[in-house]
Amino acid sequence: MNVSARAGLNGQAPRCNHIDVVPAAKSGIAECRRCLQLRVIWPRLVVCLTCGWVACSDGSAGGHAWEHYQETDHPVVAALEPVTAWRWCYVHGRAV
Structure with missing residues (x-):
């Protein structure tokens, strides 16, 4: 039985297979365009x-996001x- 294939964060949750199917996208400019339009400051991007x-x-x-x-x-x-x-x-609905 391959436990590591099922393991997730610290072995506490099933592995998220969404990580395996996302392409290697390049990030855009380091700003939230919608916040800029609303003139709102963001704490984290x-x-x-x-x-x-x-x-x-x-x-x-x-x-x-x-x-x-x-x-x-x-x-x-x-x-x-x-x-x-x-x-x-x-x-x-969790960190992966």
């Missing part, structure tokens, strides 16, 4: 791993900062 769209995180006032997921069904975003490997799957 994330990048859609499917298309490279950059938007403010769900913890921001705008929550534009969530809106992008609702519009496109692109499942996984990652922190835009290069020093972190944080990724979030909207389908599973």
Whole structure:
């Protein structure tokens, strides 16, 4: 039995197979276009791993990354900062 194939974050959850199907998209400009239009400051940016769209995180006032997921069904975003490997799957509602 291959436990590592089923394992996820710290072995606590099933592996998210959405990570395996997202292309290697290049990120766009490091800004949330919708926040700029609304003149709102974002605390954190994330990048859609499917298309490279950059938007403010769900913890921001705008929550534009969530809106992008609702519009496109692109499942996984990652922190835009290069020093972190944080990724979030909207389908599973958890870090992956």
